[in-house]
Amino acid sequence: MQERHYLNVPYKEKDAAKALGARYDPESRRWWVHPATDLSAFAKWAIVPGGSAPAPVTTGPGSAPSATGADRFASRELAAGTESGELSAPAKGISLSRLLGGVATAISQAFRGGVWTMVEVMQVTLRNGHVYLELSERDRAGQVLAKAHAMIWANTAARILPEFERATGATIGAGIKLLVRAKPGFKPQFGFSLEIDAIDFGYTLGDLAARMKEIRGRLQREGVFEQNKNVPPPWNFTSVLVVAPHEAAGLGDFRKESDRLAQFGLCRFTYAHSRFQGEGAAREIVAALTNALDQCAAAGDFPDAVVIIRGGGAVNNLAWLNDYELARFICDQRLPVLTGIGHERDSTIVDEGAHAKFDTPSKVIAAIEKLIARRAREAQAACESITTKAERMTRELSAAIDQAHSQVAADARAHVARARQESRDAMNAIGVAALQDVHQAAKGGLHLVHQVRQAAAEQVTAARQLVPRHLADVQARASTSLAGDSRSTPSWTRQAPARGTRGARRRPTWPPSASAPQPRSIARDRAPKR
Structure with a gap:
């Protein structure tokens, strides 16, 4: 059996392979070409040299590719060169296309099936339904250890990418880590590349979960994981600090309501902006939050809470937030932090x-x-409760005041009536007492008058008894005095009494007799006073 180079030609591309000169082997159900054919045109179909069609090989994760095919190709090229004398004439050499075609054949023979490979996506380009990728491997320090180009053909992408997105919620983008089944290939026109035909979505989910688990465990060991959760919730929102991507769709949804609250003066919102995905996004969020909190502290406007929001996105886009420094910053905040990230x-x-x-x-x-x-x-x-209680208390107090006023008025009227009655009684008592006193005084006065009159009568009687005696005594003394005076009086004055005898006869005697009437003034003076 002549030596053949078998091809892995998909059914949809059989016409193209046939047009280039490939033939179909019904026994192995494979397309093949003669070794003398220019193999560069068939490199895309993973040329498999050999006399018989090999069984398809799919290499699982962790398996090592075989180099047997490459060795066989090298041996054949050496043999062919020796027979033709090409190697002995280096001035002529072989064509570049044949050399690269041989490399392509060796690679396709060495990797007859896809190999499960762990990669990190650096860049994604979509063109005509095909997905072109830049893949890399990095160490813990972030240094690139390996790089390669890869592609997912349109028909394969239409099959595996929707399934991957449904299972993981992630999209193929920069920064995501994948476990892909990649088949190495080499084309003389384009060089080395990987053709991806399957993605293990469990690896991607496991990587994201492992990263979160690592950060969560570290925070728990440091005793700060539940710290912000234990911060007392705000009693009310009057000032809020919001951190979000600039002009993000989620921020627009948030501001539809927040602007209305701010318009009516119910709550103030301060906005800070930062990237939420891409290399260094977590550090930018921490810097934006720190700067905004410092400004609030300087203005004396401390927020009641910090809000971190962004719109929905693929899991790998949100994975940039799974950062230890950002998580620790959130846990250390003494203000409650509210998050609204994704879906x-x-x-x-x-x-x-x-x-x-x-x-x-x-x-x-x-x-x-x-x-x-x-x-x-x-x-x-x-x-409303205070108003109702105030109104009720007002009514109760008003009723109490009215009742008290009525009671006071009634008591006042009673007191006035009683006072009037007591006044009348007192006046009557005073009148009666006054009449009694007047009557008693009158009786006492009459008694005193009687006593005075009796005493006066007694004195008058005694005086009448004494008056004649005193009068006789006076007359005797007067006579004696007159007799003495007459002896000492000159002779020329002795006749005077004769001329004035008439007047002397008119002189009353003293003391008057008891029967003689007394002068009115003397009688009035002696009368007792009432």
Whole structure:
């Protein structure tokens, strides 16, 4: 049997292979070409040299490729060169296309099937349905250890990528780590590349979960993982610091409600912006938060909470937030941190370390608005309760005042009536007592008058008895005095009494007799006073 180079030609490309000169082997159900044919045109179909069609080989994860095919190719090329004399004439040599075609044949023979390979995507380009990738491997320090070009043909991409996205929620993008089944290939026109025909989505999920698990365990060992969750929740929202990507869709949804709350003066919102994906995004978020908090502290406007939001996205886009420094910064905050990142299915280490996690930015602002509305209703209810109690107390006090006023008025009237009665009684008593006193005084006065009159009569009687005796004595003394005076009086004065005898006869005698009437003034003076 002549030596053949077997091809792995998909059914859809059989016409193209046939047009280039390939032939179909019905026994092995493979297309093949003669070794003398220019193999560069068939390199894309993974040329497999050999006299018989080999069984398809699919290499699993961790298996090592065989170099037997490459050795056979090298041996054949050496033999062919020796027979033809080409190697002995280096001035002529072989064509570049034949050399590269031989490399392509060796590679395709060495890797007859895909090999499960762990890669990290550096760049993705879409063109005509095909997906072109730049792959790499890095060490822990981030240094690139290996790089390669890869592609996923349109028909394969249409089959495996939707399944991968549904299973992981991730899209093929920069930064994502994959476990792919890659078949090495070499084309003289384009060089070395990998053709990917399958992706193990479990590896990607495991890598993301492992990264989160590592960060979570470290935070737990440091005793800070639950720290922000234990911060007391705000009693109400009056000032909120928001960190989000600039002009993100999630921020727009958030501001539809937050601007309305700010418009009515219910809550102030301060916004800071940062990238949320790509290399260094976590450091930018920490810097933006630190700067914004410093500005709030300088202005004396301390927020009630910090909100971290971004719209939905692929899992690998959100994976940039699975960063230890960012998670530790969130856990160390003394303000409650609220997150609304991605969709309901999405979760990051930032969500786990935050005080409260919400599925979307809209649900974050809804929770803020709900608490503000709740406090407003409570304040309104308290105001209405106070108003109702005040009105009731006012009515009760008014009724009590009216009752007290009526009681005071009644008591006052009773006291006035009683005072009037007591006054009348007192006046009557005073009148009676006064009449009694007057009557008693009158009786006493009459008694005194009687006593005075009796004493006066007694004195008058005694005086009448004494008057004649005193009068006789006076007359005797007067006579004696007159007799003595007459002897000493000159002679010329002795006749005077004769001329004045008439006047002397008119002189009353003293003391008057008891029968003689007394002068009115003397009688009035002697009368007793009442």
